[in-house]
Amino acid sequence: MSAMMQPTGGDPRLTVALTFDHDAISSEVERGGGPVLISRGEFGPRVGVPRILDLLDRHHIAATFFVPGHTVVTFPDSVAAIVAAGHEVGCHGWAHEDLAKLDRATLRDVMLRSAEAVAAASGRPPRGFRAPYWSLSDEVLELVDELGFTYDSSLMADDLHLYRVRRGDVHDVRGSRLGEPGRVVEVPISWSLDDWPHFEPGRQGVGPLSAPSKVEEIWKAELQYAHRHEAGGVLTLTMHPEAIGRGHRIALLERFVEMAETLDGVAFERLDRVVGRWESAHPRAEPTRPG
Numbered sequence: 001m002s003a004m005m006q007p008t009g010g011d012p013r014l015t016v017a018l019t020f021d022h023d024a025i026s027s028e029v030e031r032g033g034g035p036v037l038i039s040r041g042e043f044g045p046r047v048g049v050p051r052i053l054d055l056l057d058r059h060h061i062a063a064t065f066f067v068p069g070h071t072v073v074t075f076p077d078s079v080a081a082i083v084a085a086g087h088e089v090g091c092h093g094w095a096h097e098d099l100a101k102l103d104r105a106t107l108r109d110v111m112l113r114s115a116e117a118v119a120a121a122s123g124r125p126p127r128g129f130r131a132p133y134w135s136l137s138d139e140v141l142e143l144v145d146e147l148g149f150t151y152d153s154s155l156m157a158d159d160l161h162l163y164r165v166r167r168g169d170v171h172d173v174r175g176s177r178l179g180e181p182g183r184v185v186e187v188p189i190s191w192s193l194d195d196w197p198h199f200e201p202g203r204q205g206v207g208p209l210s211a212p213s214k215v216e217e218i219w220k221a222e223l224q225y226a227h228r229h230e231a232g233g234v235l236t237l238t239m240h241p242e243a244i245g246r247g248h249r250i251a252l253l254e255r256f257v258e259m260a261e262t263l264d265g266v267a268f269e270r271l272d273r274v275v276g277r278w279e280s281a282h283p284r285a286e287p288t289r290p291g
C-alpha cells in the first residue's frame with residue numbers, strides 16, 4: 001500500500017481531465033482564412049476527432065469537448081459521435097470570437113446562441129464554458145454566471161485545484177482590490193498544458209512545431225508532480241483535434257494516458273463530473289453582505 005496521503009471521501013488521488021477544443025474551421029472562417037487554413041481546421045472533424053474517440057474508447061475514458069456553435073452546425077456528425085460516445089460538450093463561443101472585444105449586446109447574443117446550439121446537439125444545457133483564445137473580460141464572466149453555467153475553464157490562478165471565480169475585482173497600477181468569490185467554479189488551465197502553443201505554427205507555417213518528446217516531458221512531469229504532491233488535484237490538459245490528432249502527437253497522448261494508468265489512484269473524468277464532486281465537497285459560503 002502506498003505511504004502517500006490519500007484524499008478523504010474515496011476520491012481519486014489525482015483526476016486527469018482530458019479536454020478538447022473542437023474549433024474545426026470556426027476561427028478561420030471568423031478571421032477570413034483561405035482554403036489552406038480552412039483545410040487545416042477541417043482535419044479536426046475529419047481525422048482528429050475519430051482518432052481521439054478511438055483512443056478514449058480503448059482506454060474507457062470520458063472526456064470534455066468545448067465546441068463552438070459554428071462547429072455544431074457545420075459538422076453535426078462529428079459532434080453527434082462525441083455525444084454518442086458519452087463525452088461532455090461545453091460552450092466555446094459561436095465562431096471562436098475574441099469575446100473580450102465584443103460589445104455587450106453582441107456578446108450576449110453569441111453566448112446565448114452557442115449555449116442553445118450545444119444544448120440541442122447534446123440533449124442538455126451545457127454546464128461548462130471555455131473562452132476562445134482564453135480571452136475573457138469581466139462582462140464575459142458576468143454572463144457565464146448570469147446564463148447559469150456551472151463552471152469556466154479559462155483562468156490560470158491555480159494549476160491543480162478548482163476554485164470559485166472572483167467577482168468585482170478593481171485593478172489599479174497603484175494596487176488592486178480583489179473581489180469576493182462568486183458562484184461559478186473555475187477549472188484552471190495553462191498554456192504549458194495546451195497542445196496548441198507547443199505544436200501549431202502561425203498562419204504562415206512559421207512556429208514551434210515541437211517534437212512530441214518535449215511536450216511529453218512537460219506533461220509527464222506535471223502528472224508525476226501532481227500525483228506525488230497534490231492529493232485530490234485535477235490535472236487538466238487542453239488539446240485541439242487538428243493539432244493532437246496528427247500521428248506523432250496522438251501517439252504522445254496515448255503514452256501519457258498509459259503512464260497515468262500505471263499510477264495508483266489516478267482517474268480520468270469529464271469536467272462536469274469533476275466540478276459536481278468538487279461542489280459537493282466545497283459548498284458555497286454565504287456571500288458577504290455589503291457593508
Ligand SMILES: [Zn+2]
Nearest residue numbers: 021023132133
Ligand atoms: Zn478554441
